[in-house]
Amino acid sequence: MNSGSNPISTLVWTFGLMSLFAVGGANSAIPEMHRIAVDVQHWMSDKQFADIFAISQLSPGPNVLIVTLIGYSVAGVAGALAATLAMCGPTAILAYYVSRLLQRSSHSRWPAIIQAALVPLSIGLMGASGLILALTSDRSWVAGLITAAVAVLAFATRLNPVWLLLAGGALGFAGVI
Amino acid sequence: MAFAKMSLAGFGGVLVWARRGIVDQHRWMTAEEFNETFALCHFLPGPNIVNLSVVFGARFRGIAGGIAAFAGLVGPPMVIATILAALYARYGEIDALRRILAGVSCAAVGLLISVVFKMMMPLIKKRDAVGLVILVAVFIAIGLVRLPLQAVLLVAIPLSLGITYFMRRRVNA
Numbered sequence: 315m316n317s318g319s320n321p322i323s324t325l326v327w328t329f330g331l332m333s334l335f336a337v338g339g340a341n342s343a344i345p346e347m348h349r350i351a352v353d354v355q356h357w358m359s360d361k362q363f364a365d366i367f368a369i370s371q372l373s374p375g376p377n378v379l380i381v382t383l384i385g386y387s388v389a390g391v392a393g394a395l396a397a398t399l400a401m402c403g404p405t406a407i408l409a410y411y412v413s414r415l416l417q418r419s420s421h422s423r424w425p426a427i428i429q430a431a432l433v434p435l436s437i438g439l440m441g442a443s444g445l446i447l448a449l450t451s452d453r454s455w456v457a458g459l460i461t462a463a464v465a466v467l468a469f470a471t472r473l474n475p476v477w478l479l480l481a482g483g484a485l486g487f488a489g490v491i
Numbered sequence: 492m493a494f495a496k497m498s499l500a501g502f503g504g505v506l507v508w509a510r511r512g513i514v515d516q517h518r519w520m521t522a523e524e525f526n527e528t529f530a531l532c533h534f535l536p537g538p539n540i541v542n543l544s545v546v547f548g549a550r551f552r553g554i555a556g557g558i559a560a561f562a563g564l565v566g567p568p569m570v571i572a573t574i575l576a577a578l579y580a581r582y583g584e585i586d587a588l589r590r591i592l593a594g595v596s597c598a599a600v601g602l603l604i605s606v607v608f609k610m611m612m613p614l615i616k617k618r619d620a621v622g623l624v625i626l627v628a629v630f631i632a633i634g635l636v637r638l639p640l641q642a643v644l645l646v647a648i649p650l651s652l653g654i655t656y657f658m659r660r661r662v663n664a
Contacts, residue, residue, distance in 0.1 A: 335640050337648070341603060345633045346640035365583065368596035369575050378541060378565075379572040386576035394573045402541045402565060409542035410549050410557055431655040434622035435647055437610045438629030444604040445634040451596040460594070464601025469608050479598045486594020487587060 321389045322396050324355070329381055330400040334408075337432050340378035340401075342439030345446050347384065357388050364451035372479055378402065460485060541565060621658065625651050 328350055336343040344367070351357045358366070366387065370380035378401055385397025452458040464478050541564060548560025582588055614622045625647065632643045 332640070335644050337644065341606075343640065345637070349637060349639065362583075364596045365579065365589075365592045366576075368592050368599050369579060370572065371599035371602070372575075372595055379568055382569050382572040383576045383579075386573055387580065391573060394569070394576065398565060398569055402561070406542055406545040406557070406561060409546050410554075413546040413549070427655055427659060428652065430622075430659075431651040432648070433610075434614065434619075434626040435629050435644070435651055437607060437614070438626040439633060439640075440603065440610070441607045441626070441630045442634030444600060444607055445630070447596070447600045447603065451593065451600055453593075457593070457597045460597040461601040461604070464598045465604040465608070468602050468605035475602050478602060479595050482594040482596075482598025482601075483591040484594065486590040486592065486597070489590060 322393060325385050325388060325393055325397045326400040328355075328400075329385075329397050330404055333401045333403075333405045336401075336405075337436045337439065340380060341443050342436050344380070344443035345439070347380065348446050348450070351384055355388075357384065360450045362387070364447065367447055367451070372483075621654055625654075 332343055332346055332350075335346070348363055352360055352363055366383045367380060370377065370383055378398070381401040382394045382398045386394035389396070448458070448461055452461055460482060464482065467473060468475060468478060541561065544560040544564040545557040549557035583592075611623075611626070614626070629643060629647055632638045632647075633640065
């Protein structure tokens with residue numbers, strides 16, 4: 315896996331493998347994406363990664379689309395397609411078979427135990443995502459303050475997240491950050 | 492299929508919309524069925540909502556239904572994301588856009604952090620000390636030490652499973 319290899323196959327391999335470890339959804343895999351995209355493969359800079367995360371949150375659709383954006387920036391449209399399918403395909407097939415299995419042997423208590431065991435893991439992963447993204451995108455104390463303010467607002471109120479994202483964009487445009 | 496519409500409506504995450512469409516509008520599933528399916532898709536790895544759509548589609552129309560739901564959910568947003576990525580690649584260096592994106596990413600990180608705290612609340616309320624310790628350990632290993640995900644999970648998943656299983660047995664005994 316060095317720069318000499320075909321980027322598409324690297325993408326497929328990377329995200330296909332990552333998807334199987336993404337306990338709790340795409341957001342918990344962000345630290346790993348950051349590690350691979352920025353530190354290991356040097357596909358993009360810290361700043362670009364933060365931008366891509368912002369775009370993926372702004373665009374409609376599942377959060378997993380951050381993978382599409384990374385794929386695109388590495389290898390164009392083909393890369394976007396390859397990365398998305400690699401991220402979604404294996405686990406979708408797995409989900410399909412497991413759900414059929416569970417339908418047959420219904421109400422085992424394993425699902426509850428597995429879920430109880432994995433919930434703390436996935437929250438910890440998402441917390442790590444938050445930290446890493448905060449370090450990459452909050453370059454000034456004002457930016458850190460905005461992140462904190464949004465976190466508190468979103469936690470305490472039922473405000474639609476889109477407004478908070480747009481407010482952040484407006485503040486950024488105004489040159490506050 | 493309705494998944495296409497849903498996927499476009501869901502800014503920052505589709506789950507809420509998926510529930511509304513499947514349970515409230517189309518009555519394809521009861522609330523209990525939805526919760527069970529969602530729980531299943533939550534403990535499987537990978538993007539939850541994508542898994543959910545596939546399982547859901549497959550339950551109605553077999554493999555073809557699964558593929559249709561998948562394409563409906565992922566297709567349209569993927570096209571949009573690709574267009575956005577292309578725009579970013581071309582205009583990403585423009586100063587105004589850079590500033591806007593910087594602002595949006597600050598807010599987006601804040602949103603993510605708020606979700607983390609919301610998800611932590613049930614653990615804190617239950618005084619689930621084991622869960623919280625595991626949570627913090629994973630956070631440190633990935634967030635601060637920056638260990639590779641696979642290595643951390645290969646240790647953490649069996650450990651957490653074992654402890655949870657053991658605790659449940661003791662409670663039941």
